[in-house]
Amino acid sequence: MYDERLAAATKPFNARGAKVVRCKTCQIAQQYCICEHQPKPSSDVAVMLLVSDAEILKPSNTGRLILDTVEQGYAFPWHRTEPNPEMLALLKDETLQPIIIFPEEYVDDKKRVLPEVKSVSLEGKKPLFILLDGSWREARRMFRKSPYLDGFPVCSIKPEAVSNYMMRKSEKEDHLATAEVASLVFEQFGASRNAMILSEWFAVFRESYMLSKTRFSSDMSRPALNNFIGLIKNET
Structure with a gap:
């Protein structure tokens, strides 16, 4: 999806941080790449990301972290009028129960x-x-504009903690990064290990991403990464 969007671009991607030489997979500066530490994916849940066009090329995107932690993970670019046929087929898979993650206050039909x-x-x-x-x-x-999602139930997340996401400024300070939302969802549905691994992996990504930002004071000893490595060792 990233490669297709990059190939379709009509001008260079020159957002903040564009000059950093990044690992193509984890999108972190190459000297701080975390790919070798990727967690073993779990098969307990499945995840589908519908990704807005503006989000696909952003190195600060956290959706990819969710897909690092689940065996059955999918990502599709969002289109209002031309939804991906593979995505539509997945929504009809009788072995899966699609559940949309979205705040209750913005759902008109509360029965969903x-x-x-x-x-x-x-x-x-x-x-x-x-x-x-x-x-x-x-x-x-x-x-609002995805009629192919209208028939599915909605799970609403009510976070009690302010987001730990520092890479971007949200409209509201209590808005969570996509990976943070997924971790809370996993926990609510009883997938505690998934939730814990994703939460710690998100911490590793956040810490490593910030190392290339000169205006922040970073801990070069990388405590989040070392904690994650120790966690995985203890599990095995």
């Missing part, structure tokens, strides 16, 4: 909003969490 997660019956299906990956304004537009 899931009650207490513990009371949700998946009837033997694996949950397919659908995350709308973009700015808050983009995500609201994606939710």
Whole structure:
């Protein structure tokens, strides 16, 4: 998806940080690449990212971190009028139960909003969490203008903590990065290990990403990365 969007670009991507020489996979400065430490993916849940056009090329995107941690993960560029056929086929997969992750206050039909997660019956299906990956304004537009998602239940997240995401400034200080949202969702649905691994992997990404930003005072000993390495060793 990244390569296709880059090939279709009509002008160079010159956003802030564009001069940093980055690893193509993790999008972190090459000298701080974290690819060799990627966690072993889990098969407990499935994830689909619908990614806004503006988000695909951003190195600070955290959606890719979710896909690092799940075995069954998908990412599709969002299109209002021409949805990806593979995505539509996935939504019809009878082994999966699509669940859209979106705030309840912006859902007009409250019947779609899931009650207490513990009371949700998946009837033997694996949950397919659908995350709308973009700015808050983009995500609201994606939710309103995706008729192929209209029939699916919605899981609303009410975070109690302010976001740890430092790479970008959100419209509201309590807005979470996509990876943070996914970690909370995993926890709510009983996938505690998934939640923990993703949360720690997000911390590694955030720490490593910030090392190339000269206006921030960074800890070059990389405590988040060392903590993650120790965590994985203890598991094995």
